[in-house]
Amino acid sequence: MVNYKDLGLVNTREMFAKAVEGGYAIPAFNFNTMEQMQAIVQAAVETKSPVIMQVSKGARNYANATILRYMAQGAVEYAKELGCENPQIVLHLDHGDSFEICKDCIDSGFSSVMIDGSHLPYDENVALTKKVVEYAHQFDVTVEGELGVLAGVEDEVVAAESHYTKPEEVEDFVSKTGCDSLAISIGTSHGAHKFTPEQCTLVNGVLVPPPLAFDVLAEIEKKLPGFLIVLHGSSSVPQDEVATINQYGGQLKAAIGIPEEQLRQASKSAVCKINIDSDSRLAMTAAVRKVFAENPAEFDPRKYLGPARDNVKKMYEHKIINVLGSDNKL
Numbered sequence: 001m002v003n004y005k006d007l008g009l010v011n012t013r014e015m016f017a018k019a020v021e022g023g024y025a026i027p028a029f030n031f032n033t034m035e036q037m038q039a040i041v042q043a044a045v046e047t048k049s050p051v052i053m054q055v056s057k058g059a060r061n062y063a064n065a066t067i068l069r070y071m072a073q074g075a076v077e078y079a080k081e082l083g084c085e086n087p088q089i090v091l092h093l094d095h096g097d098s099f100e101i102c103k104d105c106i107d108s109g110f111s112s113v114m115i116d117g118s119h120l121p122y123d124e125n126v127a128l129t130k131k132v133v134e135y136a137h138q139f140d141v142t143v144e145g146e147l148g149v150l151a152g153v154e155d156e157v158v159a160a161e162s163h164y165t166k167p168e169e170v171e172d173f174v175s176k177t178g179c180d181s182l183a184i185s186i187g188t189s190h191g192a193h194k195f196t197p198e199q200c201t202l203v204n205g206v207l208v209p210p211p212l213a214f215d216v217l218a219e220i221e222k223k224l225p226g227f228l229i230v231l232h233g234s235s236s237v238p239q240d241e242v243a244t245i246n247q248y249g250g251q252l253k254a255a256i257g258i259p260e261e262q263l264r265q266a267s268k269s270a271v272c273k274i275n276i277d278s279d280s281r282l283a284m285t286a287a288v289r290k291v292f293a294e295n296p297a298e299f300d301p302r303k304y305l306g307p308a309r310d311n312v313k314k315m316y317e318h319k320i321i322n323v324l325g326s327d328n329k330l
């Protein structure tokens, strides 16, 4: 049993309370590789932002759960080495789908877990989430639940269509499970292809997707004032990165994300955590494709993973400063 506190990690409780109070949101960036970890830490330290480093089931399969945990421990030490005296770094399990995987993460040093029972019938979601909360809270680990189904693909989480969270269920779910925060469905979705062009409106040459269901969010805030809300699937799919990928041989068709203006608006509400994964994949891929196209003889991984790291770091900083507003909060 490893307690996250011994690794220098923190849970989400205090940072979420401050975020909602201060009208900003905490960035939750997924990571699988050392370069992403370095970029997350560099961006968080340079902007003085708390940060959530999250690990999906796919990341655990790809990188090995033990390695990821040591990388998070390394992230804390790296942040200190970069001059941050009091790093606020959370190691979070993204989309845990069973009690066992959540327990495994809690026992190995995670400071926060998500139990995603949103695919289950309501009562089973309640029971599973409650079981995880009861275990996690013994170790002061915070728990994110999920109500409502997001469309899209995130590793092994696949849903064809979304179902908005029902505000009337939120109050009941939270009181029965004791979860610390709740992921809701208000129109965000997983992956880089969140909307088809047919679903969008052409405004000044740009495809603008339908707005998020801010009315559902407002209704939830009314029912549970101050409760902590999480948005998944909130990449914006920067069109300059998509253009770079396609310019250098990629074939990303109609990749459309959530407009940053809407995420800015959400950050000022009860939304305390915003998940960004696809934008990191796009930023890294764009940089790698550019190096390969311009230097076809290059074969040193540092020469393409280095620029990938720099580009994704720039994206993280942009999100922290210009979208979520979590800079200068340490």
Ligand SMILES: [Zn+2]
Binding pocket: 095, 154, 190, 232, 233, 275
């Ligand atoms: Zn998600």
